[in-house]
């Protein structure tokens with residue numbers, strides 16, 4: 001069993017009087033794809049934003065490699081973060097990567113060299129918004145995630161789509177109304193676990 005690389009411990013977040021995360025705890029093992037799933041408004045983005053410190057929690061801690069990120073200002077040098085909605089939708093993929101490279105002091109030629117050798121190069125002139133909805137990009141993205149995992153990288157992936165996680169994930173965490181309801185291996189009966197928490201079984205279709 002791989003070591004836990006990222007550990008989120010008892011994260012809570014409130015906006016005004018509304019608690020949106022309630023003691024959220026789970027860990028992500030090194031060299032795995034970890035799926036994070038739950039319905040709209042469950043708290044996935046808030047958790048991921050806290051994990052990269054774009055949002056600060058009211059309480060709780062994050063550890064990377066057993067080190068608290070609060071005490072490690074350089075913790076994000078080993079992280080990449082892809083938000084669900086592109087932050088600069090009208091930029092081309094190439095220009096977006098050049099801008100991000102600039103912020104990280106990566107020379108332009110180095111960015112272009114890496115881009116031309118990557119499967120992303122076929123999308124380089126598309127804008128980020130069209131890319132996020134392109135089905136062939138989606139398949140390429142999934143293949144890339146698997147490659148990254150197979151080379152020892154670690155991925156925490158938030159989604160609403162269980163079938164994507166059934167194909168990709170090693171472990172799964174489920175969140176409902178700001179609380180973790182399941183965290184652990186992607187077992188053979190994971191669909192049933194998901195349905196138990198998220199599908200309203202007694203809703204009557206014709207009960208008008």
Ligand SMILES: Nc1ncnc2c1ncn2[C@@H]1O[C@H](COP(=O)(O)OP(=O)(O)OP(=O)(O)O)[C@@H](O)[C@H]1O
Nearest residue numbers: 015020038039040041042043044045046047084160
């Ligand atoms: N800045 C904010 N101010 C007030 N409420 C917020 C803020 N950000 C998020 N929320 C609320 O926190 C709750 C969790 O939102 P969050 O975006 O984390 O859920 P989510 O699971 O990512 O949803 P989705 O799948 O729709 O993106 C929601 O009720 C949302 O309205």
